[in-house]
Amino acid sequence: MNSQQSTVAVIGAGMAGLSCAAALSAAGLSVVVYEKSRGVGGRMSTRRGEGWQCDHGAPSFSATDARFGAEVRRWLKDGSVTRLQHDGDGEDAVYVGSPKMNAPLRSIGSSLNIRTRQRVTGIATGTNGWRLTTDADLVADHSEIIAAIPPAQASPLLAAAAPTLAQLAGEVSMDPAWVVMAQFQHGSGQRLVAPSLIGGSIARVVHDANKPGRDGLDCWLLIADSRWSQAHLEADADWVCAQLVGDFRRAGAPRPSSSVAHRWRYALASSPLRQGCRWDAQSRIGLCGDWLADGTVEGAWLSGQALAERILASSPH
Numbered sequence: 450m451n452s453q454q455s456t457v458a459v460i461g462a463g464m465a466g467l468s469c470a471a472a473l474s475a476a477g478l479s480v481v482v483y484e485k486s487r488g489v490g491g492r493m494s495t496r497r498g499e500g501w502q503c504d505h506g507a508p509s510f511s512a513t514d515a516r517f518g519a520e521v522r523r524w525l526k527d528g529s530v531t532r533l534q535h536d537g538d539g540e541d542a543v544y545v546g547s548p549k550m551n552a553p554l555r556s557i558g559s560s561l562n563i564r565t566r567q568r569v570t571g572i573a574t575g576t577n578g579w580r581l582t583t584d585a586d587l588v589a590d591h592s593e594i595i596a597a598i599p600p601a602q603a604s605p606l607l608a609a610a611a612p613t614l615a616q617l618a619g620e621v622s623m624d625p626a627w628v629v630m631a632q633f634q635h636g637s638g639q640r641l642v643a644p645s646l647i648g649g650s651i652a653r654v655v656h657d658a659n660k661p662g663r664d665g666l667d668c669w670l671l672i673a674d675s676r677w678s679q680a681h682l683e684a685d686a687d688w689v690c691a692q693l694v695g696d697f698r699r700a701g702a703p704r705p706s707s708s709v710a711h712r713w714r715y716a717l718a719s720s721p722l723r724q725g726c727r728w729d730a731q732s733r734i735g736l737c738g739d740w741l742a743d744g745t746v747e748g749a750w751l752s753g754q755a756l757a758e759r760i761l762a763s764s765p766h
């Protein structure tokens with residue numbers, strides 16, 4: 450068992466968690482980020498296969514807020530983000546991570562203390578406020594806890610330590626999304642008819658290989674309709690693949706050389722709270738994430754910033 454003394458714990462290395470951690474760290478606070486996966490990104494992530502890669506969560510994002518716009522300009526400068534050529538500047542611009550979707554998060558996280566493969570499983574009263582435990586037997590005391598994770602995961606985790614926040618999270622639901630990554634020999638997928646003609650199981654298609662800096666096979670991301678995904682949430686992944694590829698082919702696509710499905714159990718906040726963040730100054734536990742904002746990458750970043758501001762304003766540090 451490891452033991453460690455620290456101050457702020459951020460649970461989740463997605464856009465919201467890293468935005469918050471970076472702002473607190475820049476203000477001089479000691480921060481440790483805990484992430485259950487192998488790397489940073491959360492729903493801004495990329496799947497790799499034999500000869501292909503595909504951003505299988507958020508395929509792109511926009512920037513309408515001036516502060517987020519300034520952050521995006523920093524990412525454009527350090528090369529971690531590219532503006533898609535066919536879209537304009539300003540609020541209409543669409544951005545992608547380069548060479549993959551989590552690149553801006555790697556940029557933010559490069560100066561942070563991030564503990565990956567650490568799923569936080571418990572939060573109990575500790576000597577310095579809270580005692581956090583992970584599934585890798587790590588135990589650490591923290592004065593502040595930030596849960597930057599989807600509401601269905603935040604609610605049980607905070608049930609004992611912050612019941613009011615847990616209840617709030619318990620009232621917010623996230624829509625699931627099945628996605629299929631379909632690979633074609635180069636150029637063959639281009640024969641596809643207008644994506645707007647796609648219906649049935651598919652809500653949205655993205656030509657992933659068309660993004661700047663993507664190598665390998667011609668890969669398309671098929672995002673299933675949220676009601677369809679809900680109805681088939683426990684379906685077999687191969688069956689889901691066959692359904693989405695079938696609808697894609699009916700819209701004019703050729704037969705893919707390979708395809709694989711991924712289920713996002715908590716993909717999109719259909720009714721986000723639009724509150725920015727939640728901070729309980731008494732327990733010193735806070736919540737941030739896209740579901741407290743507008744359900745987007747931009748909202749997640751803004752939520753992290755908003756929570757950092759609340760913590761700094763009430764900070765005894």
Ligand SMILES: Cc1cc2nc3c(=O)[nH]c(=O)nc-3n(C[C@H](O)[C@H](O)[C@H](O)COP(=O)(O)OP(=O)(O)OC[C@H]3O[C@@H](n4cnc5c(N)ncnc54)[C@H](O)[C@@H]3O)c2cc1C
Nearest residue numbers: 461463464465485491492507568569716738739745746749
């Ligand atoms: C298919 C799909 C399409 C999308 N399309 C768009 C789009 O076009 N535009 C847009 O702006 N947004 C889009 N989104 C939404 C966007 O991805 C999210 O709004 C944003 O990435 C959320 O960031 P977050 O930090 O709030 O949460 P997340 O990215 O979910 O980060 C939470 C992190 O917490 C970790 N975690 C969870 N529980 C624990 C635990 N107990 N211990 C440690 N770590 C834990 C997770 O592994 C994850 O890394 C899409 C999402 C999906 C899935």
